Structures are given as C-alpha cells and as structure tokens.
Amino acid sequence: MMMVNGGYGAYNTNNAGNNRKITVSGEGNVYSAPNRATATVGVRTENPNLQAAQTENAENSASMLKSLQNLGIAKDDIKTADFRIDPIYTYEEGKQLFQGYRVTHLYTVTIRNLAQAGLAIDTAVANGANEVMNIQFSVAEPQALYNQALSIAVIDSYNKAQTIARTLGFHTSISPLSITEETQKGSPGPFLVASMDTSSAKGTPIEPGKLEIKATVTGTYIT
Numbered sequence: 295m296m297m298v299n300g301g302y303g304a305y306n307t308n309n310a311g312n313n314r315k316i317t318v319s320g321e322g323n324v325y326s327a328p329n330r331a332t333a334t335v336g337v338r339t340e341n342p343n344l345q346a347a348q349t350e351n352a353e354n355s356a357s358m359l360k361s362l363q364n365l366g367i368a369k370d371d372i373k374t375a376d377f378r379i380d381p382i383y384t385y386e387e388g389k390q391l392f393q394g395y396r397v398t399h400l401y402t403v404t405i406r407n408l409a410q411a412g413l414a415i416d417t418a419v420a421n422g423a424n425e426v427m428n429i430q431f432s433v434a435e436p437q438a439l440y441n442q443a444l445s446i447a448v449i450d451s452y453n454k455a456q457t458i459a460r461t462l463g464f465h466t467s468i469s470p471l472s473i474t475e476e477t478q479k480g481s482p483g484p485f486l487v488a489s490m491d492t493s494s495a496k497g498t499p500i501e502p503g504k505l506e507i508k509a510t511v512t513g514t515y516i517t
Contacts, residue, residue, distance in 0.1 A: 313516040313517070314459075314464060314516065314517050315471065315514055315515070315516055316455045316458050316459060316468065316514070316515045316516075316517065317512065317513070317514045317515075318451050318454045318455050318458065318512070318513055318515075319451065319454075319476075319510060319511070319512050319513075320447040320448060320449070320450035320451025320452070320454065320510070320511045320512075320513060321446075321447050321450055321508065321509070321510050321511075322442075322443040322444060322445065322446025322447035322448075322449075322450060322508070322509045322510075323443060323446070323506055323507070323508050323509075324439045324440075324442050324443040324446070324506070324507045324508075325504050325505070325506055325507075326433055326439055326504065326505055326507065327502070327504055327505070328408065328431035328432055328433055328502045328503075328504075328505050329406075329408055329433055329434055330404065330405060330406050330408060330431075330432055330433070330434055331404075331405045331408055331411045331429060331430065331431050331432070331500070331502065332402055332403065332404050332405070332428075332429070332430050332432070333402075333403050333405065333411070333414070333415060333426065333427075333428065333429045333430075334375055334400055334401070334402055334403075334425070334426070334427045334428045335358070335400070335401055335403055335415070335418045335423045335425060335426050336355070336375075336376075336398060336399050336400035336401055336423060336424075336425040337351050337354040337355045337358060337398070337399050337422055337423055337424060337425065338351075338396065338397070338398045338424055338425050339351040339354065339396070339397050340382060340394060340395065340396045340397075341394055341395060342393065342394035342395075343394070343395075344379070344394075344395045344397075347379075347394070347395045347396070347397045348379075348397050350397075351397040351398075351399055353422075354421075354422030354423075355399050355401075355422065357421045357422045358418050358421045358422040358423045359372060359401070360421070361417045361418065361420070361421035362403060362414060362417060362418060365410060365413065365414060365417055366407070366410075367403060367404075367405065367406075367410075367414065371403065371404040371405075371406065372401050372402075372403050372404075373401065373402050374399070374400070374401055374402075375400045375401055375402040376398065376399075376400040377398070377399045377400070378397075378398050379395060379396070379397050379398075380395070380396045380398070381394075381395060381396075382394050382395060382396050398425070400425060403418075406434075408431075408502060411429070411500040411502070412498040412499060412500040415429075415498045415500070416498050429500070431502040431503070431505065432505070433505060436507065439507045440507050440509060443507050443508060443509035444475065444509040444511070446509070447509045447510055447511045448473060448511055448513070451473070451511055451512070451513035452468075452470070452513065452515070455468055455513060455515040456468055459515075459517050464517045466517050467517070468515040468516065468517040469515060469516055469517075470513060470514070470515055471514040471515060471516050472513070472514045473511055473512075473513045473514075474511060474512045474513075475509070475510075475511055476509075476510040476511060476512065
C-alpha cells in the first residue's frame with residue numbers, strides 16, 4: 295500500500311509581451327515499505343603476531359560467511375567492503391609502544407528477505423562477526439516509485455499555477471512553457487542502525503519503517 299501527497303513551494307509572476315508567465319515549484323512524495331536491506335558485518339581480530347591475527351580473522355570470516363549462506367543468502371549478495379591491517383600502539387610516559395596488529399575484514403550483505411534481517415545479524419554475530427553497522431533499507435525498484443513521485447510533482451506545479459492564475463483574475467487557460475526536474479541528492483531511504491542486544495533470546499529487533507521518495511520540479515506556465 296502506498297500513500298502519496300504533493301508539496302508546496304515558492305512562486306513568482308511576470309509579464310512578457312502578451313503572455314503572462316507564472317513560475318512555481320511542485321513536489322511529489324511517495325511512501326513505500328522497503329523490501330530489502332543491506333548491512334555491513336565483519337570480523338576484527340587483534341594479536342601481537344600478524345600471521346596469527348590474519349589466520350584467526352580468516353577462520354572467523356569463513357565461519358560467518360558459511361552461516362549466512364546457510365540462511366539462503368546468495369554468495370553474490372555478500373561482497374567485501376573493506377579489508378585492512380593496522381598496527382596497534384599504546385602510549386606510556388610519552389613513548390609509543392607497539393602492541394601488535396589489528397586485522398579488519400568487513401562485508402556488505404544484501405538481505406532480500408526482509409523478515410530475515412534480524413536473524414541474519416544474529417547468525418553472523420553467533421558465528422564470528424564482531425562488527426555490525428550501517429543497516430540500510432531500500433526498495434528493489436526505486437525508479438518506478440520515483441517516476442510516480444515525479445508525476446505527482448508535475449501535477450502539483452500545474453495545480454498551483456492554475457490557482458495563482460485564477461486568484462489574480464486570469465481566466466484564460468494556462469499552458470506549460472517549461473518543466474525542469476530538480477536534481478535529487480543521494481539515494482532515497484533512511485539509514486538505520488540496528489539496536490543490538492545479543493543477550494536477548496528474542497534476537498535483534500529490526501524496524502524498517504517506511505521509505506520516502508521525493509521529486510521536485512520547477513514549472514513555468516503561460517496564460
């Protein structure tokens with residue numbers, strides 16, 4: 295189920311020859327429940343010996359990946375997001391003391407069955423993951439929803455221009471001179487972080503909520 299509405303914006307009017315121009319903004323919003331999620335999960339290990347830290351990280355990562363694939367998450371939906379090796383230092387009395395190495399391997403996991411989002415996180419943690427972050431909810435086909443929002447924005451701009459014309463006493467019909475789509479920054483949808491409580495038998499609660507997809511246009515009409 296989707297809910298839609300149109301927004302309101304600023305406007306200005308001017309005369310050019312026999313044609314009167316009305317410029318308005320139009321806004322359209324579409325709200326939809328997400329149907330997939332992505333999360334960053336991974337393994338961080340520390341050891342004075344680099345090879346030992348790498349070996350432990352590789353083993354825990356392999357266990358985590360196997361457990362996620364056993365849930366039905368496809369191998370192609372699990373991709374390395376970051377891999378790094380950092381030295382670990384402490385400072386005592388102004389001196390830098392080497393302690394060992396930290397190995398971090400992070401993966402981006404796409405969860406196409408949204409009902410499995412909490413279970414996927416719990417499973418990853420139970421099988422070696424100790425890094426979980428950046429849970430993002432989205433829709434599989436955002437362009438179709440954006441096109442719907444864009445249509446609403448165009449209609450909204452036309453209705454506003456018509457209202458302005460009637461208010462100013464112009465009773466002739468209005469026609470579009472130009473419609474400009476405003477650039478949207480970023481991808482639609484919020485970034486939400488899971489509230490993790492691994493001590494609870496109920497598992498990690500994941501609440502995706504609804505996504506808002508917005509389109510804005512600037513329309514110039516003549517009357």
